[in-house]
Amino acid sequence: xxxxxxxxxxxxxxxxxxxxxxxxxxxxxxxxxxxxxxxxxxxxxxxxxxxxxxxxxxxxxxxxxxxxxxxxxxxxxxxxxxxxxxxxxxxxxxxxxxxxxxxxxxxxxxxxxxxxxxxxxxxxxxxxxxxxxxxxxxxxxxxxxxxxxxxxxxxxxxxxxxxxxxxxxxxxxxxxxxx
Amino acid sequence: xxxxxxxxxxxxxxxxxxxxxxxxxxxxxxxxxxxxxxxxxxxxxxxxxxxxxxxxxxxxxxxxxxxxxxxxxxxxxxxxxxxxxxxxxxxxxxxxxxxxxxxxxxxxxxxxxxxxxxxxxxxxxxxxxxxxxxxxxxxxxxxxxxxxxxxxxxxxxxxxxxxxxxxxxxxxxxxxxxxxxxxxxxxxxxxxxxxxxxxxxxxxxxxxxxxxxxxxxxxxxxxxxxxxxxxxxxxxxxxxxxxxxxxxxxxxxxxxxxxxxxxxxxxxxxxxxxxxxxxxxxxxxxxxxxxxxxxxxxxxxxxxxxxxxxxxxxxxxxxxxxxxxxxxxxxxxxxxxxxxxxxxxxxxxxxxxxxxxxxxxxxxxxxxxxxxxxxxxxxxxxxxxxxxxxxxxxxxxxxxxxxxxxxxxxxxxxxxxxxxxxxxxxxxxxxxxxxxxxxxxxxxxxxxx
Ligand code: FES
Numbered sequence: 001x002x003x004x005x006x007x008x009x010x011x012x013x014x015x016x017x018x019x020x021x022x023x024x025x026x027x028x029x030x031x032x033x034x035x036x037x038x039x040x041x042x043x044x045x046x047x048x049x050x051x052x053x054x055x056x057x058x059x060x061x062x063x064x065x066x067x068x069x070x071x072x073x074x075x076x077x078x079x080x081x082x083x084x085x086x087x088x089x090x091x092x093x094x095x096x097x098x099x100x101x102x103x104x105x106x107x108x109x110x111x112x113x114x115x116x117x118x119x120x121x122x123x124x125x126x127x128x129x130x131x132x133x134x135x136x137x138x139x140x141x142x143x144x145x146x147x148x149x150x151x152x153x154x155x156x157x158x159x160x161x162x163x164x165x166x167x168x169x170x171x172x173x174x175x176x177x178x179x
Numbered sequence: 180x181x182x183x184x185x186x187x188x189x190x191x192x193x194x195x196x197x198x199x200x201x202x203x204x205x206x207x208x209x210x211x212x213x214x215x216x217x218x219x220x221x222x223x224x225x226x227x228x229x230x231x232x233x234x235x236x237x238x239x240x241x242x243x244x245x246x247x248x249x250x251x252x253x254x255x256x257x258x259x260x261x262x263x264x265x266x267x268x269x270x271x272x273x274x275x276x277x278x279x280x281x282x283x284x285x286x287x288x289x290x291x292x293x294x295x296x297x298x299x300x301x302x303x304x305x306x307x308x309x310x311x312x313x314x315x316x317x318x319x320x321x322x323x324x325x326x327x328x329x330x331x332x333x334x335x336x337x338x339x340x341x342x343x344x345x346x347x348x349x350x351x352x353x354x355x356x357x358x359x360x361x362x363x364x365x366x367x368x369x370x371x372x373x374x375x376x377x378x379x380x381x382x383x384x385x386x387x388x389x390x391x392x393x394x395x396x397x398x399x400x401x402x403x404x405x406x407x408x409x410x411x412x413x414x415x416x417x418x419x420x421x422x423x424x425x426x427x428x429x430x431x432x433x434x435x436x437x438x439x440x441x442x443x444x445x446x447x448x449x450x451x452x453x454x455x456x457x458x459x460x461x462x463x464x465x466x467x468x469x470x471x472x473x474x475x476x477x478x479x480x481x482x483x484x485x486x487x488x489x490x491x492x493x494x495x496x497x498x499x500x501x502x503x504x505x506x507x508x509x510x511x512x513x514x515x516x517x518x519x520x521x522x523x524x525x526x527x528x529x530x531x532x533x534x535x536x537x538x539x540x541x542x543x544x545x546x547x548x549x550x551x552x553x554x555x556x557x558x559x560x561x562x563x564x565x566x567x568x569x570x571x572x573x574x575x576x577x578x579x580x581x582x583x584x585x586x587x588x589x590x591x592x593x594x595x596x597x598x599x600x601x602x603x604x605x606x607x608x609x610x611x612x613x614x615x616x617x618x619x620x621x622x623x624x625x626x627x628x
Contacts, residue, residue, distance in 0.1 A: 031357055031361075066252070071363065098427060136451075162343075163347075
């Protein structure tokens with residue numbers, strides 16, 4: 001090809017790339033970023049909780065009941081007997097039923113096929129979820145911050161809701177920050 | 180009307196028809212050669228066309244269902260219930276859609292295997308073959324997204340498995356899964372809806388344009404029978420509503436029959452991605468590459484022992500896992516135990532059955548000597564009088580079946596009604612067949628004179 005033609009081709013290609021390049025952002029259209037837990041949301045105050053206490057809440061909250069009631073936004077905040085804070089997704093990693101926190105047993109128990117999760121790290125110790133392979137045998141956890149006023153804020157999610165959490169990598173305590 | 184008038188009308192219609200056909204020359208439609216066979220030809224040769232016709236039925240019935248269906252987490256189930264229980268004719272519309280979808284998957288599978296065993300992927304048909312395999316995969320995805328829209332327990336089971344295996348896909352899984360899931364179930368259902376009613380069918384249509392061979396066989400008697408089969412199966416196995424998804428209640432569920440094979444693997448403890456995506460993908464890839472591996476000039480299954488044996492083994496594997504996926508041991512106490520499949524037994528048995536069916540077929544075919552083809556059977560020729568009698572009898576039977584359809588519909592037994600209608604369609608197909616048979620016999624006799 002003569003060099004001049006080559007140059008023209010090059011210019012044309014560059015221009016083409018330039019006009020279509022803004023469409024790389026099209027990918028954003030397919031995600032609901034806010035659902036991936038980037039929001040900072042107040043969920044309770046330390047005064048609201050005593051050891052063994054728990055609060056169900058939805059995150060990220062939008063004010064639209066249809067969205068807020070979605071199972072994928074259901075979480076539970078637990079204060080363990082020794083005063084540790086834990087937030088778990090309430091979507092069972094087996095088949096997505098909603099486990100409840102049972103205070104007397106200090107476990108999360110799924111009503112559907114009886115998976116049982118430990119309160120300290122959300123790992124399934126019994127039932128079908130316990131037989132699933134790592135990392136699909138643990139509940140995703142909420143990342144929280146506790147500020148000077150004792151307000152508890154949820155700031156994100158560790159793990160994938162309805163799927164699992166890589167609990168070998170991040171210990172539950174690392175998900176609670178004092179600010 | 181005088182005979183002159185009739186003649187004029189006839190001429191008008193004729194010239195209008197000619198005018199239209201002339202103009203159609205400018206469109207792409209003339210690329211297709213539609214053949215309406217004058218006598219019975221085996222439907223195995225044009226199972227693809229039948230699949231496409233069922234696809235059209237699905238398009239129409241599905242479009243009507245959209246009038247009432249609401250793609251919303253809370254309302255979806257209720258709207259399907261409304262269609263099923265309150266909307267006049269809704270029960271039947273939904274059953275047509277549901278059973279046509281099952282039939283489409285079934286026809287597509289039969290089509291695949293018939294073409295496979297008769298070596299049709301050769302003789303320059305590679306593009307047809309590859310698009311066909313892709314269409315088959317899309318058909319299953321289309322059916323999958325469809326039955327999830329009901330948002331009953333069964334739907335949620337399937338959604339859960341689907342999302343789980345997408346998430347566990349290496350590399351791209353965690354990026355792709357949220358595209359379907361969005362911000363939760365409330366997003367997911369609308370996205371599945373968009374896929375089901377628009378995106379997937381559109382891709383399928385475009386692929387079908389490439390996949391269609393230039394000559395299409397449109398055989399009305401068989402089409403009528405196919406419609407009849409949809410109605411009869413709807414009458415015998417009415418589509419169920421299931422139980423609304425309830426995240427506090429464990430139910431033992433089994434997916435639709437074209438997914439129970441995957442379910443069997445999952446229940447035997449196979450990792451999700453392997454069971455739900457990798458194994459099916461291997462299967463699909465096997466079919467995709469077959470035309471490029473099997474380079475012999477031979478077409479008949481008898482002359483290709485290896486590939487025939489491979490096909491038979493794949494049928495054996497699909498059959499055994501499909502049936503196994505359905506089996507639930509209700510003697511066990513918990514839902515989990517009822518569904519549990521002992522892996523060693525499972526893998527041992529499916530491995531054994533698959534391999535042995537391969538070897539038996541292979542050795543049988545490679546040892547056998549080519550026998551003589553059986554002499555062609557003499558076709559039955561009906562006299563004009565016999566056909567007249569037969570057709571009248573069939574007409575009476577059709578009328579009876581239709582009367583039954585109306586009657587059972589009026590006393591609110593829609594599934595009986597569909598059964599009768601199915602019978603009517605099959606009888607009508609038979610009637611049509613005898614009609615064309617008689618006409619062609621008469622024409623041949625005329626030609627002989
Ligand atoms: S859904 Fe929780 S145990 Fe099955």
